[in-house]
Amino acid sequence: MAFVDPNYLFPADPSVRTVARELYDAVGGLPIISPHGHTDPRWYAENAPFPDPAQLLIVPDHYIFRMLFSQGHRLEDFGVPTLDGTPVETDGRRIWRRFAKSYYLFRGTPTRAWLDYTLQTLFGLAEPLTPDNADGQYDRIAECLASEAFRPRALYERFNIEAIATTDGALDDLGSHEAIRASGWRGRVLPTYRPDAVVDPDFEGFAENLDRLGEVAGTDTGTWSGYLEAHRRRRAAFRALGATATDHGHPTADTANLGAAEASRLFDRVRAGRAEPGERALFRAQMLTEMARMSAEDGMVMQIHPGSLRNHSAPMFARFGRDKGFDIPTRTDYVRALQPLLDAVGTDPAATVVVFTLDETSYARELAPLAGVYPALRLGPAWWFHDSPEGMRRFREATTETAGFYNTVGFNDDTRAFPSIPARHDVARRVDCTFLARLVTEHRLREDEAHELAHDLAYGLAKKAYRL
Amino acid sequence: MAFVDPNYLFPADPSVRTVARELYDAVGGLPIISPHGHTDPRWYAENAPFPDPAQLLIVPDHYIFRMLFSQGHRLEDFGVPTLDGTPVETDGRRIWRRFAKSYYLFRGTPTRAWLDYTLQTLFGLAEPLTPDNADGQYDRIAECLASEAFRPRALYERFNIEAIATTDGALDDLGSHEAIRASGWRGRVLPTYRPDAVVDPDFEGFAENLDRLGEVAGTDTGTWSGYLEAHRRRRAAFRALGATATDHGHPTADTANLGAAEASRLFDRVRAGRAEPGERALFRAQMLTEMARMSAEDGMVMQIHPGSLRNHSAPMFARFGRDKGFDIPTRTDYVRALQPLLDAVGTDPAATVVVFTLDETSYARELAPLAGVYPALRLGPAWWFHDSPEGMRRFREATTETAGFYNTVGFNDDTRAFPSIPARHDVARRVDCTFLARLVTEHRLREDEAHELAHDLAYGLAKKAYRL
Amino acid sequence: MAFVDPNYLFPADPSVRTVARELYDAVGGLPIISPHGHTDPRWYAENAPFPDPAQLLIVPDHYIFRMLFSQGHRLEDFGVPTLDGTPVETDGRRIWRRFAKSYYLFRGTPTRAWLDYTLQTLFGLAEPLTPDNADGQYDRIAECLASEAFRPRALYERFNIEAIATTDGALDDLGSHEAIRASGWRGRVLPTYRPDAVVDPDFEGFAENLDRLGEVAGTDTGTWSGYLEAHRRRRAAFRALGATATDHGHPTADTANLGAAEASRLFDRVRAGRAEPGERALFRAQMLTEMARMSAEDGMVMQIHPGSLRNHSAPMFARFGRDKGFDIPTRTDYVRALQPLLDAVGTDPAATVVVFTLDETSYARELAPLAGVYPALRLGPAWWFHDSPEGMRRFREATTETAGFYNTVGFNDDTRAFPSIPARHDVARRVDCTFLARLVTEHRLREDEAHELAHDLAYGLAKKAYRL
Missing domain, CATH: 1.10.2020.10 (uronate isomerase, domain 2, chain A)
Incomplete structure (x- = not known):
């Protein structure tokens, strides 16, 4: 009675399909590691019906x-x-x-x-x-x-989720996460530190957000050092509830690496609301490098998602607000943009920076060459509009030859659509098994290697990269 | 005795080929809708031998x-x-x-x-x-x-053309089109409104062209409102002879949406020949938005073809003139460029703007995301150097997952090479049937859906999008 | 006992594989033409053990x-x-x-x-x-x-190399090349003229390099005309030892075509070390055009390799120096950049300019359209990170429909890793045979044509393009 075919996504060629199917049969049922997503922690805390x-x-x-x-x-x-x-x-x-x-x-x-x-x-x-x-x-x-x-917890178990990360603002009290822990439920739901509201001077209510950050963290966010300390404390608070990662949505991939005095002066202007647009962009850029440095200190995995022009339609934004399908990808350059951050921590294996892109032209030209040499850098999976069979195929075809498989981090579902999580991981596993099967049938990879890789791509790499 | 194989372009895999062939057998003989091209209307009017x-x-x-x-x-x-x-x-x-x-x-x-x-x-x-x-x-x-x-009319019938559009300047008297209508011949040859000569201040003889536009349209093109009215009247005259579309070749995709007073002042400077290069570019950008607004008013489908650097070789241009194979594609950005036009009419389903590109990097990154949300926007087919089997395949692979099939408009042959029209449509039908067959054999689409889509891609979408 | 499968890289589909294999069987053993690479001429001169x-x-x-x-x-x-x-x-x-x-x-x-x-x-x-x-x-x-x-000479013979080019600075005394000639050994090892150190004002020791160039060439490199004459003489000296090509690594593809007086004034400022960064870039751009002009004069094939950001990591450069895997590709534009050079010599079939790219987005959009019309322009093969099975496949898929096969120049191994040369040519031959086999099985090419092309791509085109 199935209308989704068991061979969904496998190529027609019988020998490739056979290998793909064998690989998939071995990994299709592995537990789900979901290290980046947007499900609501209250679901798991309250466990109310959908x-x-x-x-x-x-x-x-x-x-x-x-x-x-x-x-x-x-x-x-x-x-x-x-x-x-x-x-x-x-x-x-x-x-x-x-x-x-x-x-x-x-x-x-x-x-x-x-x-x-x-x-x-x-x-x-x-x-x-x-x-x-x-x-x-x-x-x-x-x-x-x-x-x-x-109910949410039953679905979590039914979906065979081993760990799932949510995304939480730096000012979030993490009450749901505490409640989950306190409940004794065995599900592993982890917060992720998303500090955009206290890092981006263009965010609504930025000044108040910084006041509030100072209160929550118990530091004086009126100074550069106090502000950085507040981040460190909030990161520690997130870690205490299981967080292993941070997440950063920026318009571009620009980073900066100012000297301490210069950074402090920039912060003062930003804090006082007197910074020009270029200074505000520079502050965002500097903060990516600061977060990368903290990643090297505390081991939290840093994720950078640049390149989306948000709320493209002014009339639709006025009527419906954010997140209505009008965030459109733009051309994004990484090579010069990431240079300051990489000069600071790129060669330090203690840091982990996962970069995502909405601009596929950067896969082979920029991101794979960078991730193929900098130990701190890893490639996030095909993301958003590219989280699709063709998008994932292009990702593997464009990155593997230069960055290999082991500089990638497995699949992220990146979704708030909880019921779709198994479907999304299933697509990724099928696409990766198909890619591996092609390499096997073209004698570019042995079958034993492909089995090991299929397991890594479906499960092991995400677990290792995100320290889960 | 055939040297073109009946399985031309179908993949070798027997199961994909079988499905592709079945799909093609059902649509390969459908009438040709040619909504955008450059055949000479005199051919059909005079019906003289080639x-x-x-x-x-x-x-x-x-x-x-x-x-x-x-x-x-x-x-x-x-x-x-x-x-x-x-x-x-x-x-x-x-x-x-x-x-x-x-x-x-x-x-x-x-x-x-x-x-x-x-x-x-x-x-x-x-x-x-x-x-x-x-x-x-x-x-x-x-x-x-x-x-x-x-003879041209016999070939039109032999080619099983249902409708074919030509491309005609805004100042054209459309005499051939009138003669075709008057002749009683049943062929459907339609003009397309191409106003570059009266929209682009850098066009040779722009000022005289505007004088002439005023005469032809019976309005005063010395004022912004008279100039816009002239366009409206010429569009109506084209529509009276069957036109359903307009066509716009611009160096970039830039659009603008100035207030009426500002637009009027800009027009005055352009009209007087006193506009700087930046102002002339701004005028072109503004006119795209005006044309899009008129599309919403009168229902004519607007086509934008940006991104070609014309006459790349100065010595060849000096010796042979235009259109000698030296028009070279350039990188083209759409996301910010189209924003003013889309803010003006993008959410209005009464407008139709078909965008073409010579920069394939924009397919998945920019055009599919835009066409996948704005009701006024549709994607033109793989164009020019990309009007080829690999080019069409890349188009479908890069756009379908985000924009679907129904935000595309079928095939355009875009040619002045009349005898090649059936060949060009045949290639497009074969490539699309192959793409669909891959989806079917990978269980991403049911066969009944693929049949419906094959018909739409070969015939239905062009007819519907261009209102033919 | 083989662990590399005889069908390595051939697709699984039996009919495509059969054709690919037949094509490969006919060309896999052809002599190697290696017209661009970085092996050390001393190896062949001294013939010492590795x-x-x-x-x-x-x-x-x-x-x-x-x-x-x-x-x-x-x-x-x-x-x-x-x-x-x-x-x-x-x-x-x-x-x-x-x-x-x-x-x-x-x-x-x-x-x-x-x-x-x-x-x-x-x-x-x-x-x-x-x-x-x-x-x-x-x-x-x-x-x-x-x-x-x-030993090097034995390997040269065992590898069935017919000719191999090295890369040699403009100031190199070519002693190893002379020694090879004098030795009577039948191997054909040719120098390539690489003048970056005397063309790029940002090169270490540029002024001294120019002094030295004057001494070596016997001209006064204190003047523009003497400097150009020095290049002509050094090119002639290289040609006397068999060189047929020059090689140019530039940060961008920018070219310029200044008048003689302006070029002379620019040279004076550059020579005196007083040139601004923009002037130094302009001088590099001008020199590409001068080298292209000399190509038309003396028939040496000019190779341009733009688009690499060298030594991306400052700390790694400080510790280990150049060529440590930190040269990262960047977005590169060709259409406007090459226009001055192409206006100067692009339509002259006596000149040959081979352009390489690290930015695959330029294949279909820019380079194939340019090479498909300018007689002086040819496309170098997929290069560096793209010298790989997927990279080569993308190169053929993106360029063939617009530039054809005959505006490409066969394979370059571009390597200093001497033992890997047969492996690299083998991969290229397998990928090209696979591409051709797909065209044959899709009835886009006849089998006799594919055989001719397989030979040309493996051997003939490199020999002809580089005049070897």
Whole structure:
């Protein structure tokens, strides 16, 4: 009754498929390491049922509603809330029916693959979503969600997750993470230190955020040294709850490595709100290097995600706010941008800096050559729009010959769509096994090596790189 | 006796080939929709015989003579006219013989594929062109061209063209288009509004062109509002003869969205010939947004073709003039460049803006993410140097996962080489069927979906996007 | 007993593999033309034994030690010498053992392929290197290297090299080349004119280099005309020893085409050490055009290698100096950069300019369109990090449709790793045969054409392009 084929994503050639399948059979069921993502820690802390099918699977997924919008649908009709409170559709069943009618738009996209996999594997549905079966599928999913077996902790266990990281602001009190620990539940949910709000002078409320950082950390963030100390203390507080990583979303990959006096003067101008745009950018750049230095000190893995132009559409931002599918990748240069950071800590194996990109032209030209020589540098997996079968294939084809496999860090699902996590890891495992199978059948790799690598790519590298 | 194999372009793997072939068998014979191209409307109006084989197939084809030139041949020997009237070869047979000797240079190029297909399918030749059979092939083609069955209208019908657009300047009197309509012939030949000469202040004779635009449109193009009204009227005149689209060749994708007063002041400086280079570029940018706004008003599909550096070689331009194979693609950024236009009309489903690129790095990074969210935006097919099997494959691989299939607009042949039109559409259909077959055999798409998509990519999407 | 499979690199599909294998069987054994590389001419002149296995195969290979360093190993432990003389590992066997333990890091890289091929084919080893067999393999290789059959001239003959070019500074006395000639040995080892030290004002000791150039050439390099004449004479001296090419490593592809008076004034400022950074860059740009003009005069093939940011890591440069794996590719533009040079000599078939790139985005967008029209321009093969199976495949896929095969120049090994030369040419031949086999099985090329092309790509094009 399966509609997702067991050979999903494996190439047609029988000999490549056979090898890919053998590799996958050995690693497809490994526990999930999810070292970077955006699920809500409250889910695991409170363990309340998830809402209706549409609110869970459609409304919060910007991959879904951006495609619907691109074909002339209104976001309001899919329940996306407006900033000014203008009413939007709240009836989950109607949203689900509308979605079913437009599901054909997703042909060829990873969204389609993730949802098919989830409907079949998680909700036990026997056929793909159509306008005709939409109501029945909605009922079935709603029934599931109401049951104990579909509560967050049960799903965590069912998904065979070994560890999952959330993303948490530097000012977050980490109450949910404490509650999870206190509950005695055996799930391993870890915070990740995301300090954008106290690192980026252009962030809303930056000055107040720094005041608050001082209070939370018990230091004086009115001085450069006190401010750095506050970061160190917050990092320690995150580590105390299991964190092993930090995460940094910046418009560019620019880094700087100012002398202490100069950095201190820059901080004073930024702190006083008197910094020019160029100085604010320089401060962000300097802070990446500071965070990299702290990575070498405390062992937390630093992740840099540059290159997205946020909120591209002014009218859509005004009506719906952030994260509505209007973050668009831009050309990103790494070679000169990362040089100051790499001069500071790049040759220190104690530091770990994982770099992601939305600009695939940098894979072979810049990132693989850099990661293939600097011990502190690792390549994050194909990310965001490139977290897809073709995107992952291009990543391996473009990076492996120069950086090898061992300067990459396995897969990140990077998602807030909890039910889709197994689907996403499954796609990554299938793509990697296919890539390895091609190398094997072309006699570029022995089969025993491919088995070892398949295990590393699916599990071992993420665990090792993120120290989990 | 065929030398073009029925399985041309299908992959060797038997299961992928079988699916690709089934898909192609169902759509290979569909009528041709040619919504963007450069055939001469006089051909259809006058229905006169085409000239000799070389003048038809070699002399006007810059893909052909640029390759010959790159290998040390003189353009003069292939009949390419000089600006100063220095004599060039006029003997079609000698040109054809010379070409036959160098035909091997085109191995691996689409030119070779198009010509082989045309020689076999249109002229009934049983073997590929060689120096030995060049004379015989020349005679056979010349004989064909002299017959009624090879007149333009007969070929239009034989090619199973359902609609074909030409490209016509804003000042064109559209006499040929009127004559076609008046003739009672059932062929559907439509003009396309190409206003570069009255939009680009750097165009030769721009000021006079605007005077003339005022006369033709019956408005005062001395004012910004009169100038915009002139465009509206010319667009209406084009629409009255069937036009559904406009076409815009710009050096970059830059757009602007000035306030009315500022735009009016800019126009005054441009109109008076007093604008600086930056202002002239800004005027071009502003006019793209104005044209997009008019697209939302009158429903004409706007096509933007940026990123070609025209006439790269000064000495060749001096001797031979424009369009001699020296237009070279350059890196082109879209994300910030299109933002003003998209802020103006990007979220309005009434507008349609089709964007083409010569910079493939923008497919996955910029264009697919933009077209995958803005309802007014669609992706034009792989264009120009990328109108080729590998180019089309890269286009689908790079855009589908983010923009889907339905934010693309099918195939454009974009050619003045009338006899090659079926060959070009055939290549596109074969490549798309191959791409779909890969998705089917990798279980990423069901076969029924692939059949629907094959039809859409070959026929339906072009018809719908261009409102034909 | 082979561990490198005879079908290495051929795709799994049986029909493609069969054709690829047939093509390869016909060309795999052709003599090697190596028109660009960095082997030491003293090797052939002195014909002394090579040093121990590690000093030959590991220590000088930056592909190897950069990967080891990237995974936390110290360069010192692999014998890489420090600038200040801090002792490093000198025991070849210990280096070899360490390398064997980390050999798995090279999975999926060309280094692995080259070394496996070399161990099997050259040293007759029956299994891949492992920590367990490291000592035995070391002994076997050391034994080989001590024998007459592994002296440089014997290897040259065993490798079936027909001609090999070295790279020699403009000030080099070419003594080794003279000695080779005088020795009566039949090997064809040719110098290549590499004038960076007397062309780039930022080169260490530039002023003294120019003094010395004047002495060596017997001209007054205090004047622009004397300086150009010195280049002409040195080129002639190189040609007298067989040179057919020049080589130019520049940070960018920028060229300039100043008038004689302006160029002369620029030279004066550069010569006097008073030039600003922009002027020094302009001088480098101007000299590329001068060298291209001399190519048209004397027929030497000009090679341009732009786009590497040298010595990316300041601390590593301070400790170990140049060429330690820290040269990182950067985005490189060619269209406007080459325009002055191409305006000067681009349409002259007497000139030959071979352009290489480290930025693959320029293949389809810029370089193929340029090489597909300018008779003086040819495309160098996939280079450096892209000298790899995937890199070569991307090169053919991206360039062939626009530039054809005949505007490319065959393979360059570009290496100082003498024992790896057959491995490198073998990879290139296999990749090209695979590409051709795909075209054949997709009916894009006839089998007879593919055989002709396989021969040209493996042998003929390099010989013709470099006039060897």
